[in-house]
Amino acid sequence: LAKTTQPISMDSYEGQEVNITCSHNNIATNDYITWYQQFPSQGPRFIIQGYKTKVTNEVASLFIPADRKSSTLSLPRVSLSDTAVYYCLAGGYNKLIFGAGTRLAVHP
Amino acid sequence: DTAVSQTPKYLVTQMGNDKSIKCEQNLGHDTMYWYKQDSKKFLKIMFSYNNKELIINETVPNRFSPKSPDKAHLNLHINSLELGDSAVYFCASSQGRGGREAFFGQGTRLTVV
Numbered sequence: 260l261a262k263t264t265q266p267i268s269m270d271s272y273e274g275q276e277v278n279i280t281c282s283h284n285n286i287a288t289n290d291y292i293t294w295y296q297q298f299p300s301q302g303p304r305f306i307i308q309g310y311k312t313k314v315t316n317e318v319a320s321l322f323i324p325a326d327r328k329s330s331t332l333s334l335p336r337v338s339l340s341d342t343a344v345y346y347c348l349a350g351g352y353n354k355l356i357f358g359a360g361t362r363l364a365v366h367p
Numbered sequence: 368d369t370a371v372s373q374t375p376k377y378l379v380t381q382m383g384n385d386k387s388i389k390c391e392q393n394l395g396h397d398t399m400y401w402y403k404q405d406s407k408k409f410l411k412i413m414f415s416y417n418n419k420e421l422i423i424n425e426t427v428p429n430r431f432s433p434k435s436p437d438k439a440h441l442n443l444h445i446n447s448l449e450l451g452d453s454a455v456y457f458c459a460s461s462q463g464r465g466g467r468e469a470f471f472g473q474g475t476r477l478t479v480v
Contacts, residue, residue: 293468302371302457302471303410344408357402357410 263347263358270364277334279361281347284328292323292330293348297360303346307332337365370394373458373472380448381480388443388475390458398422399441400469401433402457410457416441448479 264282271277283292291310295303307314309321309330320333334341342365347358371392380386392399400423401413414433415423421433430446441458455476461469 291467300474302459302474303469304471305468308468346410357412360408360410 263349265345265347265358265361267359268362268364270366271337272366273338274336277337277341277363277365279332279334279345279347279363280329281332281358282329283347283349286327286349290349292321292327293350294319294321294332295346295348295357297344297346306345334363337363339365339367341365369472370470371458371460371472373456373475375475376473377476377478379478379480382448382450384448385444385446386448386477387445388456388458388477390441390443390472392439392458392460392470394460394462394470396460396462396470397438398461398463398467399435399438400459400461401441401443402459402471404455404457404474406454414441414443445477448477450479453477453479 291308293308294306296306297303307316307319307321309323311323311327314321322331342363344360344362346360374389378386398417400415402410403413404410412423413425413427416435418438419435432444433441435441445452455474457474458472459469461467
């Protein structure tokens with residue numbers, strides 16, 4: 260099972276870059292790495308997904324080293340509205356395992 | 368137009384009752400999920416259906432029974448509700464099995480008293 264481990268919480272300030280690392284030592288060959296964002300009283304929202312190397316979209320970048328045992332979500336120039344819980348997910352055909360989530364607090 | 372909708376949004380019921388939560392998606396996805404989020408915010412998958420076929424059935428009490436009448440619907444029926452069942456239940460859908468971008472509903476907050 261690709262269990263994931265993330266920091267429980269992080270603090271940042273507006274305009275800074277935030278990097279959240281997720282450990283998934285037992286990731287399977289077919290597993291993708293996906294990150295979700297969750298605001299209070301809402302369902303998780305997809306941010307980005309990757310398999311290896313680097314993936315970038317309009318809101319974030321995802322860095323995955325060659326051994327795929329970890330991944331790093333990078334949020335450029337965060338704002339107050341990025342305050343949320345971020346979940347790392349390593350999943351494949353038969354298992355979808357969410358990490359405990361990282362509570363990111365962005366301060367003015 | 369909501370992509371994944373759950374009803375009800377809030378559900379308060381007494382121990383021992385039977386209740387259902389409905390979920391519908393209008394995204395044309397072939398895979399649907401039920402997740403449980405407890406008070407500590409841990410998200411755990413309960414069930415997953417692909418084309419109406421059960422593909423993930425985690426260690427969930429038999430009191431929980433999912434039903435998928437068609438690809439667009441996945442309902443969750445819970446028998447003999449217990450205090451420990453109190454949580455937020457999320458429905459989600461995706462195209463393809465596991466590890467793909469999933470769209471979540473707004474959640475159903477179940478409180479058992």
